[in-house]
Amino acid sequence: MQDPSPWWPVAVLAAGAGATYVWRGLGVALSGRLSPEDKLFDWVACVAYALLAGLIARMILLPSGPLAVLPLSDRAGAAILAFVMFFLLKRNLLLGIASGVLALMILAWARGGGV
Secondary structure, eight states: OOOOOTTHHHHHHHHHHHHHHHHHHHHHHHHTTOOTTSHHHHHHHHHHHHHHHHHHHHHHHSOOGGGGGSOHHHHHHHHHHHHHHHHHTTSOHHHHHHHHHHHHHHHHHHTTOOO
């Protein structure tokens, strides 16, 4: 059996860097022609929020891994608490998420599921 070429890691790294930097360069080249108030940016933002909402809903309704052990009421309650705290704490994302995580940990511990 023949040894693989010692250059294959460099080739893989160069291909990955090329694929990344081509799109970055294209973004820089086109950024001067795009307007942030354009309808395309609104659409992209809406799609991004929809994907995020779908992922959060999937984590609550169809979890996998350790989260699947907890009942739906605990997962939904922690998410609702995080959402409410986000608005009560003047849209502070860090404190909203922290309150939801803390609530989920307390509920898991109270049910004997551990964290």
